[in-house]
Amino acid sequence: MGKGRAPCCDKSKVKKGPWSPAEDLRLTSFIQEHGHSNWRALPRQAGLSRCGKSCRLRWINYLRPDVRRGNFTPEEEQTIINLHNSIGNKWSKIASYLPGRTDNEIKNVWNTHLKKRALITKKTATDEIPSCTSSSSIITSSGDHTKSDKVIQESEVIEKPNEKQTEFLKLKPFNNHDLETLTSDSPTSSYASSNFSRPNAIDIDPDKGKIEIPLDSVDIDFWELLDSLDPLHPDKAGEINGPNQDPGIDIEWFRFLEKELGLTNDADNLTSEENLVPTGPQFQDKNLEPGISPGFDCLPMWPSSHQNLGV
DNA sequence: AATGACGCCAACCGCCTCTGG
DNA sequence: ACCAGAGGCGGTTGGCGTCAT
Structure with a gap:
């Protein structure tokens, strides 16, 4: 390497854009x-x-x-948050723990929803908010968002989580065993195995x-x-x-x-x-x-x- | 009804890693 | 050990749909 890479194909002859x-x-x-x-x-x-x-x-x-489509479940979202917290932007790695989900999809859902949530969760944790069920900001991926991620403010915390949000809050946090599994014998990609639940x-x-x-x-x-x-x-x-x-x-x-x-x-x-x-x-x-x-x-x-x- | 702003997401791009010769 | 080719990965973007005004 170092000489520059030849393009994988002739860009002028390939079709781009949405697939028919x-x-x-x-x-x-x-x-x-x-x-x-x-x-x-x-x-x-x-x-x-x-x-x-x-x-x-x-x-x-x-x-x-x-490939599995549709909105992410609270469980899946929590898994993404936990894994991202542990390993960062390793989307394919995270995807390997969410059967049927692709790294691209996870990346998208993180960038559009979960990043925001994680930021606020972190913020509320440091601010010693007593009970997240009453005051933390939970925004599900299926929610409606009219504010840009970039401009979201602390004051925009949602007061009352809905049913789904509450469900999310009940989820157990990631434990050490999960992390051990993650760092040891994890599959290399979400599509490496089709034998999933x-x-x-x-x-x-x-x-x-x-x-x-x-x-x-x-x-x-x-x-x-x-x-x-x-x-x-x-x-x-x-x-x-x-x-x-x-x-x-x-x-x-x-x-x-x-x-x-x-x-x-x-x-x-x-x-x-x-x-x-x-x-x-x-x-x-x-x-x-x-x-x-x-x-x-x-x-x-x-x-x-x-x-x-x-x- | 029109229009601008914003959010979502499929797809592209370029770099990195792996593998075989 | 080195090199080249191919696959994989993560960042980014453009287009479209929806919502607010």
Whole structure:
């Protein structure tokens, strides 16, 4: 090193910006079929005009089957705070303790919510505030924030924590055992293992117009499907075995994926004409084959977050 | 209804680390 | 031991949605 690094790809020839559903589908299908042994070569092999790094990020942060979305639970938030307190901005390390969460997501939630909370918590601790349940500032990630992190003042402490905040306050602090575990045999990344406990609920604030999915309505079938897919998971036992896969799993998985991506003709997914989810014929082809160009270069962008999709 | 401010988050960038030759 | 290539990581940013005025 020291001579300067050659760019990972020709920046002038790669597509940037939000991923289209067709690109997502193509990347997913390629990885499912061939794995991702070489990210740099993957976009060319998959017929994507993307940088390998971009493909990797998209897969890890969004398309990976075990990625968990929705608001962070108070438990998760507390874990992040505790871990950050211990190890700092080691997002991937922190992510390894939050199954299904990505380092990027954790980083975002820290920067937008938890940093603020941690600052105030620290402040209240030094100010000897008697009971945090009555006067400390607790701001959940699902809360509404109209003030910038940069300008938040001590006087802006929230007086009455809501139910969720109270729940957070009851959480036990990180103990020494947790730290020992952290510093010893921790996995190196959140996606190193797919053998994690399933989330109890997707914590989405109904007040924000999002969907709250209680435990009993979580798509258990989906998680079970993922379990059945474990042998196919690229991060488990090396690579996807491709042709040896059960074709039934492929079909189910792709149907789910298509539904998630808004690619199906399902009326449930097509709520309005203004919906950004593309509805053109190229998106209605459930059997879009890898290798057949969907012409994504001229496709409209789609909402890149599940939040926008109302998932 | 229009518009500006702010918050959120997906994605990019560049450096660091790891690994194989 | 050295080097180059590839993956990984953390910081940053741009675009979009929401809210306040």
